[in-house]
Amino acid sequence: MALHVHRGTRADLLAEDLAAILAVPPHDPFAPEIVIVPARGVERWLTQRLSHRLGALHGDDGVCAGVQFLSPNSLVTLLLGTDRDDPWLPDQLLWPLLSTIDTSLDEEWAHSLAAHLGHHQDGAAGRLRAGRRYSVARRLAGLFHGYA
Known part of the structure; x- marks a missing residue:
């Protein structure tokens, strides 16, 4: 699993870069792509932005699927294997x-x-x-x- 860290001052440009990365099909079509977002609002916005690019044939008719959005805390608990032990979940x-x-x-x-x-x-x-x-x-x- 590769880790790509992108940072920038404009969220729209970061979303475009992410769409370009996600447009390339993975080797395993059933493995979800993991994207870390700071808040649910960003997740909703990003999902909408990606759906305009991913799978779109004509205009904005695409879909954002196979992407798992996690918070930074959720990623840490997932990587450490403590996602089932966290009493605050x-x-x-x-x-x-x-x-x-x-x-x-x-x-x-x-x-x-x-x-x-x-x-x-x-x-x-x-x-x-x-x-x-x-x-x-x-x-x-x-x-x-x-x-x-």
Whole structure:
């Protein structure tokens, strides 16, 4: 696996250089190309830019596929083999966070969260709101991971 480091002052020129590199098919067509980006917004922008160049026959009808975007932290954990051991990964943090949410819903500081999850509501509305537990905990775990 080759490592290419590019840096510059203009993101559009860097995206063009990346598109030129990715336009050359790899030896293994099923191996993803790994691209490191600093934020999700850059990932979305870069995906859109690359889709205008990669696989495009006429104009802007291409697609950006086979590219795995990672954050610098995700790359380090992948290279060190600690990607399954990191307790701050959202999928790892989710379960302790769910436990903390369940034990803290009666606390004063968690009043807004308890109301959002329908903690003291009965009936269909309470059950519907209680069904948000997993998605709320997953969202919070993602935010905590982003802060790290």
